[in-house]
Amino acid sequence: MTGTGRPHRIHQPRPPERHRAPSALVTGGSRGLGLLIARQLARRGCAVTLAARDAEELERAAALLREWTGTAPHVVVCDVRDRAAVRELMRTTHARDGLDVVIANAGVIQVGPVAAIGAEEFDDALDVIFRGTLHTALEALPYLRRSGGRLGLIGSVGGLLGVPHLLPYSCAKAAVGALGEGLHAEYRAAGVGVTTVHPGLLRTGSDRQAEFGGDTGAESGWFSALAGAPLLSMDGERAARRIVDAVLRRRARLVLTPAARAAQLGHGVAPGLTTRLSALAARALPEPGGDGTVRQGHEAGKPAHPLARRLRDWGSALNDRAAARSNQTRPGPRTSS
Numbered sequence: 001m002t003g004t005g006r007p008h009r010i011h012q013p014r015p016p017e018r019h020r021a022p023s024a025l026v027t028g029g030s031r032g033l034g035l036l037i038a039r040q041l042a043r044r045g046c047a048v049t050l051a052a053r054d055a056e057e058l059e060r061a062a063a064l065l066r067e068w069t070g071t072a073p074h075v076v077v078c079d080v081r082d083r084a085a086v087r088e089l090m091r092t093t094h095a096r097d098g099l100d101v102v103i104a105n106a107g108v109i110q111v112g113p114v115a116a117i118g119a120e121e122f123d124d125a126l127d128v129i130f131r132g133t134l135h136t137a138l139e140a141l142p143y144l145r146r147s148g149g150r151l152g153l154i155g156s157v158g159g160l161l162g163v164p165h166l167l168p169y170s171c172a173k174a175a176v177g178a179l180g181e182g183l184h185a186e187y188r189a190a191g192v193g194v195t196t197v198h199p200g201l202l203r204t205g206s207d208r209q210a211e212f213g214g215d216t217g218a219e220s221g222w223f224s225a226l227a228g229a230p231l232l233s234m235d236g237e238r239a240a241r242r243i244v245d246a247v248l249r250r251r252a253r254l255v256l257t258p259a260a261r262a263a264q265l266g267h268g269v270a271p272g273l274t275t276r277l278s279a280l281a282a283r284a285l286p287e288p289g290g291d292g293t294v295r296q297g298h299e300a301g302k303p304a305h306p307l308a309r310r311l312r313d314w315g316s317a318l319n320d321r322a323a324a325r326s327n328q329t330r331p332g333p334r335t336s337s
C-alpha cells in the first residue's frame with residue numbers, strides 16, 4: 001500500500017508491437033502514370049509493389065524508383081486480363097507486406113477513327129482497361145476490407161464523354177467510372193475508400209506507347225501535340241501527387257486538368273451541345289486512311305503535312321522529356337495477343 005491508502009501498481013512494459021510500412025500495389029506500374037504514382041507512394045513511406053506484363057520494363061522501373069526514392073520495390077509480372085494471375089498477385093502481396101492501397105492503373109490507348117479500326121480494338125480496350133480494373137478490384141477488396149484500405153481506379157475524362165478517334169478507350173473508361181462509383185457506394189460502410197480518378201491529358205510520354213490506326217502519322221501528330229500542350233495537359237508528376245493525395249484521403253472522385261473539368265461540366269449541363277461541339281472538332285481530325293495496320297507511337301511516323309509536323313514537334317517536346325522520366329522511351333508490349 002502507498003501512503004495514500006491506494007494500492008501501488010507495478011507498471012510492466014508492454015510487449016513490443018510489430019510495425020510495418022503501409023503496403024501499396026500499382027498495376028500498370030512499370031511506366032508512365034503508374035510509375036509516377038508508385039514514386040509518390042514510396043515517398044510517403046509505402047512498401048511498393050509494381051505489377052505489369054513486361055519483366056524488363058519492370059526491372060527498369062524498379063531501378064528508377066531506387067534512384068528516385070532510395071527504396072527497393074517488389075516487382076511482379078502479371079497480366080491483369082487473367083483473373084487467376086491477379087488473385088495470386090493479391091495473395092502473395094498480402095502475405096509478404098499486407099495490403100493497404102491498391103491502384104488499378106493498367107491500360108492501353110488506341111487512337112484512330114472507327115472506320116479505320118475494328119471490333120478487336122474495342123475488345124482489347126475492354127479486356128485491359130475494364131476487365132483488368134474489375135479483376136484488380138474484386139481480388140483486392142477482401143484484403144482491403146480487413147485493413148480498412150484504399151482502392152484507386154484510374155478512369156479518364158474520355159470516360160465522361162465520347163471522344164472522337166478515342167472511342168475504344170472512351171467506352172472502356174466509361175465502364176471503369178461506373179464501377180468506381182458503385183464500389184464507393186457499396187464499400188464505404190465497410191471502411192474501404194474507393195476513389196475514381198478521371199485525368200485529362202497528361203504529360204507522361206503516353207504517345208510513345210499509344211496505338212494508332214488509320215493515317216498513323218497524322219493521328220500520332222494530333223495526339224502528341226495535344227498531350228504535350230502546356231495549356232491543355234498537366235505535368236504527370238503533379239497529377240500523380242494529386243491522385244495519391246485523393247486516394248489516401250478517400251475522396252470519391254477526382255477530375256484532373258481544367259480542360260477535363262470544363263468538358264465534364266459542359267457535358268453534364270448541356271450534353272447535346274457538347275456532342276455537337278465534339279462533331280465539329282472531329283472534322284479537324286485526320287480522315288481514315290493508311291494500310292489498315294495499327295502502329296505504336298514510336299513507329300507511327302510523323303504527319304506528312306509540314307504544318308502538322310511543326311505542331312507535333314512543338315506539342316510533343318515536353319511529352320518527350322516526360323517519356324524519358326517515366327520509362328516510356330522503349331517499345332512496350334502490344335495489347336493484342
